[in-house]
Amino acid sequence: MSRIIRIGTRDSELALWQAKTVQRALSNFNYESELVPVKSTGDLNLEQPLYEMGITGIFTKTLDVAMIKGEVDIAVHSMKDVPTALPNGIVEAAVLQRASSKxxxxxxxxxxxxxxxxxxxxxxxxxxxxxxxxxxxxxxxxxxxxxxxxxxxxxxxxxxxxxxxxxxxxxxxxxxxxxxLNWMVPAPAQGAMLVVAMEHDDFCKNALAQLNHKDSEICVHTEREFLKVLEGGCTAPIGALAKIQKETLHFKGALFSLDGSKKIEVEKAVLTKDVENFGRSCAEIILNNGGRELMAEIKSVLNN
Known part of the structure; x- marks a missing residue:
């Protein structure tokens, strides 16, 4: 291919491993690429707990800016770090096959x-x-x-x-x-890698589409829909895990109070062909079972 795809990544060992994995996968389809490491705000400030820093997407924002400014073409993220709403102009281009979510x-x-x-x-x-x-x-x-x-x-x-x-x-x-910790409900999309591209960049989107793992994409999208409906822009103790067995998606989600004393959970299954809005419906079960009041309590504590 004539164009070299610039891959934006954080500069930690794990982030570079993820970016190199995407680079190798692109190479298998004869795409040339180069890594462009950056340091995120979340990596620079290690003194404060993340929830106290009040920045959505603290590990992704620097790469978002680099993409929008045209300094990189695509960015590789641990999907659990990515806000449920992407910046205008940036789109999901590939979810790689998920590793362990534990x-x-x-x-x-x-x-x-x-x-x-x-x-x-x-x-x-x-x-x-x-x-x-x-x-x-x-x-x-x-x-x-x-x-x-x-x-x-x-x-x-x-x-x-x-x-x-x-x-x-x-x-x-x-x-x-x-x-x-088999009893612990993981973060939505934990173990999954997401690659994003600019909405107008058909070359990169077409290249990355070849790396997408459909079952992983369905599972993490269900988990992130559950998260988005529950949290409403607020960091909260929320876990979610979806797994596909044959033609059925099995889902478990939970919301906890900050001190762990309260737990509201849901377990449901649906045929994969009917998965649209399933994450939303699971979140609404939580909200209607005391979740609204618990989320209001969490927001009150975190905002003070």
Whole structure:
């Protein structure tokens, strides 16, 4: 191909791994590309919890600006970091085949699970679910890329920290001392990679369409629709997971209070041919079962 596609990416080890994966996939279809790494606001400020920074899309905004300014042609994201509403002019171009959606606990021994302990995570969703299961534990904030967080855990007095399995597996940093948190509902689109392009750029959109994995796309779109209807622009402890088995999509979603004491959940299934608006209908079940009041309570606390 005559045109070289400029791939925008964050400059962390995991983000570069993801961008190189897209680069290799494009190469398989004879497209030339080059990586253009940038540093996001979320990577520069590691002192504040994400929800306190009040910026939607804190890990994607810098790349959005680079695309709109014409400095890069496409951008590769961990899809769970992408706001449910993309900026004007930017569109989803490919969802790659999803990796593991699990959360895992990296620990220094599991004896603390039966007593008191300190767990680290920068996620409201993980914090709320941990406290729901282990209300006597303390949860402390943890920020930074995967390598930074692993180092902070090693040097701390914490008993463990929660990570996405996919991120550790992709850059081969998953240690032996971990537990699968099968009971924890993952973030919507966790484990999925999204590539975005400019709406008017047919060349890039056509190239990326060849990388799209349809079943993964259906699942993450259902989860993100659920998230969008529930959160209304507010960060909240929301988990969602959709899986396709044969012709049926199985969905589980949950909303928690910030302290983990309250949990509202939904489990439903639908034929994949009838999946349109299914995420919305699952979110409405949550909202009509006390979710509206709980979301108002969460917004009140986070906005003060």
């Amino acid at each position: 959360d895992i606990l990296i620990h220094k021994g599991v004896q603390f699970l039966e007593s008191e302990g300190i767990i680290a995570t920068g996620s409201l969703r993980r914090k709320a679910q941990w406290l729901h299961k282990y209300p006597k534990h303390q949860v402390t904030d943890l920020r930074g890329n995967v390598n930074t967080r692993l180092k902070k855990l090693e040097e701390s007095n914490w008993d463990g920290a929660i990570f996405a399995a996919a991120g550790l597996e992709r850059i081969e940093l998953k240690p032996e001392n971990y537990i699968d």
